[in-house]
Amino acid sequence: MARALFQNIYRDIQSGIERGLYSYQSMLLSESELCARYGCSRSTVRRALSELALNGYVQPIQGKGVRIIWRPQTDDRGAPDNLESFAERARHQGFESTVYVRSFERITVDERLSQATGFSPGTPIFVINRVKSADGIPVSIETSHLLATEAPALTPRDVEGSLYAYLESQGVAITTGKRTITIEAPNDDDQMIFGIDGPQAVGVIRGHFFDSQGIMFEYSEIRQKPDFFTIHETCTRTMMPHGTAPVSSRH
Amino acid sequence: MARALFQNIYRDIQSGIERGLYSYQSMLLSESELCARYGCSRSTVRRALSELALNGYVQPIQGKGVRIIWRPQTDDRGAPDNLESFAERARHQGFESTVYVRSFERITVDERLSQATGFSPGTPIFVINRVKSADGIPVSIETSHLLATEAPALTPRDVEGSLYAYLESQGVAITTGKRTITIEAPNDDDQMIFGIDGPQAVGVIRGHFFDSQGIMFEYSEIRQKPDFFTIHETCTRTMMPHGTAPVSSRH
DNA sequence: GAGTGGTCTAGACCACATG
DNA sequence: ATGTGGTCTAGACCACTCC
Numbered sequence: 001m002a003r004a005l006f007q008n009i010y011r012d013i014q015s016g017i018e019r020g021l022y023s024y025q026s027m028l029l030s031e032s033e034l035c036a037r038y039g040c041s042r043s044t045v046r047r048a049l050s051e052l053a054l055n056g057y058v059q060p061i062q063g064k065g066v067r068i069i070w071r072p073q074t075d076d077r078g079a080p081d082n083l084e085s086f087a088e089r090a091r092h093q094g095f096e097s098t099v100y101v102r103s104f105e106r107i108t109v110d111e112r113l114s115q116a117t118g119f120s121p122g123t124p125i126f127v128i129n130r131v132k133s134a135d136g137i138p139v140s141i142e143t144s145h146l147l148a149t150e151a152p153a154l155t156p157r158d159v160e161g162s163l164y165a166y167l168e169s170q171g172v173a174i175t176t177g178k179r180t181i182t183i184e185a186p187n188d189d190d191q192m193i194f195g196i197d198g199p200q201a202v203g204v205i206r207g208h209f210f211d212s213q214g215i216m217f218e219y220s221e222i223r224q225k226p227d228f229f230t231i232h233e234t235c236t237r238t239m240m241p242h243g244t245a246p247v248s249s250r251h
Numbered sequence: 252m253a254r255a256l257f258q259n260i261y262r263d264i265q266s267g268i269e270r271g272l273y274s275y276q277s278m279l280l281s282e283s284e285l286c287a288r289y290g291c292s293r294s295t296v297r298r299a300l301s302e303l304a305l306n307g308y309v310q311p312i313q314g315k316g317v318r319i320i321w322r323p324q325t326d327d328r329g330a331p332d333n334l335e336s337f338a339e340r341a342r343h344q345g346f347e348s349t350v351y352v353r354s355f356e357r358i359t360v361d362e363r364l365s366q367a368t369g370f371s372p373g374t375p376i377f378v379i380n381r382v383k384s385a386d387g388i389p390v391s392i393e394t395s396h397l398l399a400t401e402a403p404a405l406t407p408r409d410v411e412g413s414l415y416a417y418l419e420s421q422g423v424a425i426t427t428g429k430r431t432i433t434i435e436a437p438n439d440d441d442q443m444i445f446g447i448d449g450p451q452a453v454g455v456i457r458g459h460f461f462d463s464q465g466i467m468f469e470y471s472e473i474r475q476k477p478d479f480f481t482i483h484e485t486c487t488r489t490m491m492p493h494g495t496a497p498v499s500s501r502h
Numbered sequence: 503g504a505g506t507g508g509t510c511t512a513g514a515c516c517a518c519a520t521g
Numbered sequence: 522a523t524g525t526g527g528t529c530t531a532g533a534c535c536a537c538t539c540c
């Protein structure tokens with residue numbers, strides 16, 4: 001089992017919901033009942049509940065109780081793990097995924113690349129271009145810019161599987177990611193790989209990823225075939241208002 | 252000021268980061284220092300910090316401290332409020348937004364619509380179709396299915412502005428949203444409104460929204476012109492392992 | 503009034519990082 | 522050894538809902 005107590009409680013309630021033990025729109029046990037059930041303090045129960053709320057499983061209502069807002073039809077496979085890798089995602093959807101490494105080089109960030117990636121000029125990085133296929137059909141083209149110091153011994157062979165799996169095996173834990181999703185016209189690469197009769201647009205996900213030390217170790221650009229482009233999101237309105245702060249934007 | 256103490260602390264630290272008082276990659280004051288500074292207990296400070304981490308401002312590192320991972324260039328307008336409306340979003344980006352109501356009707360959910368929307372058959376709903384423009388250019392077509400009991404007196408005029416603003420004025424608070432984002436071929440409506448020479452694909456966001464009572468009150472489908480389709484996401488790997496099941500984000 | 507969730511406190515012990 | 526964040530407790534008070 002997971003180490004922390006609140007994690008066990010989370011898992012227990014989560015599986016209860018997904019298994020239909022608690023049904024959509026019904027009320028969960030109250031916090032005090034859960035305390036009794038798990039033999040722990042209220043804070044611990046609340047910690048579990050707040051994560052469940054964050055992931056769209058439940059919604060607490062003051063003075064009333066905690067309502068289940070998850071249902072199997074709509075939320076099929078539960079809350080998405082926002083940072084799951086391509087391989088994980090493909091596996092979840094029942095596809096056989098393969099990876100082809102198109103290029104693999106080690107370079108130093110120059111001024112121009114610095115702008116695009118967010119790495120400081122002079123930083124040594126790996127630039128890796130890969131095509132990922134599901135059941136033999138190319139579905140995404142991924143260019144990763146990877147901090148060289150994070151995986152000094154990286155070889156092309158290492159990235160034939162899951163890059164993240166390799167990194168985690170090296171003790172690198174991906175902790176935070178910031179992504180931007182857009183729709184763009186296909187470029188030459190896209191047309192060549194996805195096919196000329198293929199899509200008239202591609203989904204592009206650009207992301208900055210941080211490790212457990214708060215160091216940005218990857219900038220990646222994923223160009224994805226539309227039919228295989230799906231993103232699930234759960235959002236909660238937090239208690240943080242944001243109207244007052246002045247806003248700047250570039251778009 | 253906001254009511255809760257942790258909110259004030261959040262805002263204070265947030266603005267400190269956005270104002271450059273704390274710089275990218277530097278360490279924040281330690282939790283105990285923050286306790287002293289704000290004259291409160293550690294839990295309260297931690298509550299604020301955990302929300303900051305969730306929104307990609309900060310990353311705590313055990314045994315070391317809390318590192319700032321936000322920078323103005325990349326994260327321009329701060330953490331997205333994940334549930335902000337079109338009007339808010341457009342305003343944030345400096346566009347003049349307008350809304351044109353194409354159709355407005357009140358119907359009862361049938362079996363087929365129930366599948367698509369998630370409302371139970373027999374439920375009375377409003378179906379509202381609107382085109383939203385930024386600086387006069389149509390950028391999105393939005394079809395909302397709205398629980399009639401949630402806003403019994405709704406008129407076409409009410410939805411000429413922000414639907415959410417109206418709902419909030421009626422005491423309805425949008426609390427949780429579950430969205431799916433895909434890229435699809437334009438349909439006839441899209442081609443007519445966005446123009447034939449326009450995009451070869453549109454971004455589609457389908458969402459289920461819940462109010463503060465945990466009642467699903469809206470199903471919406473937003474079809475968006477690619478050039479105006481941008482989504483920002485911040486994800487954090489929570490402590491919830493997911494061998495069997497998944498985990499969180501948030502924004 | 504009784505029960506619910508929302509906020510907060512003061513203190514404890516642990517795991518981890520750094521000297 | 523000291524300081525840091527991670528987890529947890531026991532208890533308090535508040536705001537809200539429902540009877």
